[in-house]
Amino acid sequence: MAVRLENNQPAATTASPEAVALLAQCFHALGDNIERVVKGKRDTVELALVCLFSEGHLLIEDVPGTGKTTLARCLAASLEADWHRVQFTPDLLPSDITGVTVYRQNTGTFEFLPGPVFANIVLGDEINRASPKTQSAMLEVMEERQVTADGSTHPVPRPFMVIATQNSVDMGGTYPLPEAQLDRFLMQVTLGYPDHASEVAVLSGAASQTSIEQLPTIATGRHIAEFIQVARQIQVAPQLYDYLVRVVAATRSLPEVRLGASPRGSVALLRAVRVRAASQGRTYALPEDVKALAGPVLAHRLILTPEAELSGRCGADVIAEALATVPVPQAGAPV
Template sequence: MGAGDLETVTRVMARVRANVGHVIEGKGEVVETALTVLLAEGHLLIEDVPGVGKTMLAKALARSVDGTVKRIQFTPDLLPSDVTGVSVFDPDTRRFDFHPGGVFANVVVGDEINRASPKTQSALLECMEERQVTVDGTTMALESPFLVIATQNPIEMEGTYALPEAQRDRFMCRVAMGYPVPAAELAMLGSHAAANPLDDLEPVTDAGEIRKLIGIVAQVHVADPVGRYAVALATATRTSPDLVLGASPRATLHLVRAAKARAALAGRTYVLPDDIHALAVPVLAHRLMPGVEAALAGRTPQAVLADVLARVPVPDPA
């Protein structure tokens, strides 16, 4: 991997960042995390209250990549076959024809994923981890790149089902949009009131170029001390008295892969401990489950993780 490869990563992602910025005002950190997940071959969970732009961000990122895009609106009556596909008997040919479901795309936008039943949510498990779909005993590979961007409202809201632990663990990062600052909200009144900015959004890259960038990111170097730091953070969550469920080995792998993407976006061929530290909360927090005493005391997974980050020594980058 040379300097030219990293220049390609930063140049293309700058175009995508600017394109999404036409639609999402004042959320640079959230957009940066979304780009990191895209390059790290992960999946993104966007969680927040209604009306803050979760679906808008997902659609803007999807439209910025000239690949196949499908949107799945998760509802209580959605069936697993609507997600993965179904075999339908054709009386003319007297054979079963497979009708692909919503996951057969480069970018899948899952809107309000926690409004579907747990049975339907679980239809995504194989797709997200193994990038394949098995229907009626036949396994079909999903095209690369494959990115699921799911949105969900907080689980305390009416008509929602909490995502099971196995489902949450498939998402590389979880981000919260948050309310915009007044200046960004005022700018939105001018740019969004007359027309939908998504209507004018054009692709600035394609699936083939994204595959090339993913290959470049995979070559970013992770030194042994940095790898040990990631493992130490995950281990500390598993031994914390405030947690009954710590970070899985998959979470450690996702943390390192996301750190490699963050390093490439910064124009570096190597990962720094700062990359691991900066991504620990979006990558790990949604996988942790507080114990009863911690929950009663109001200790959120983010608060417990902040204590872990403060306690685990950061290795010397040299």
């Protein structure tokens, strides 16, 4: 399925149409597979897959019972890769996630026992129900793909992705995620309630519906790692770099924003834009890719002024305003 990128061969500066076509084929096959269980949420499923092929982290926030954990489990089940689930609770300790160093009396040495974070995909269920101290244990591994314990550094497997779910912060027993951790998630998405037809289909087909355990494997971790490299070779014109930076910069200058998107947000948006272009079979990115992904990638990174929040404004509104104020470059393939 995948295009093998040999270590002894230099990577091409531009992705080949054949490699991009294989990426798009895998992307849509994964989406179809997940939709066998998660009904009527194709747009959200594709955003989750953009995160996967960008090797970014995904935060799914919504009220209980809308399928957040189901989506995360379906994505993990569709891949032949190591994945672990962590149920975040108030009594969870940092070492329960990252691992612990133990003393072996028979050998007289210390040994590091890896925690569940050492996997290709880590499902953090209800992450905002753990204490801030435990949440902070995820900061290093989400950014640097490594865990430091007792002065020693331990890299996690690649590709590496954290899929976290959380209830809305106004729900009982939740702790708001710190800004530094929110900034490490490439995207934040919501599922919302299904439409009428989808909910009827779920109820009428409940007895015969495919379970998560029955989902076939679509790709391996090695395939995803190769496709990540293909996506990084998607062409981006100089005008599109300029447009992307102007959109991010606009979030920092609007009066209702107290803290705009960070440079990490610019890098994250670029990675996601390249994957979206590849998922549609293109070897080059377009302004439409930036417009489609600016909200999911940037909105959760913004901190609005109290006045804006009291008036009902949200990050998505600010992103829409930023997109409206920045001139769009002429579309077309890079030369």
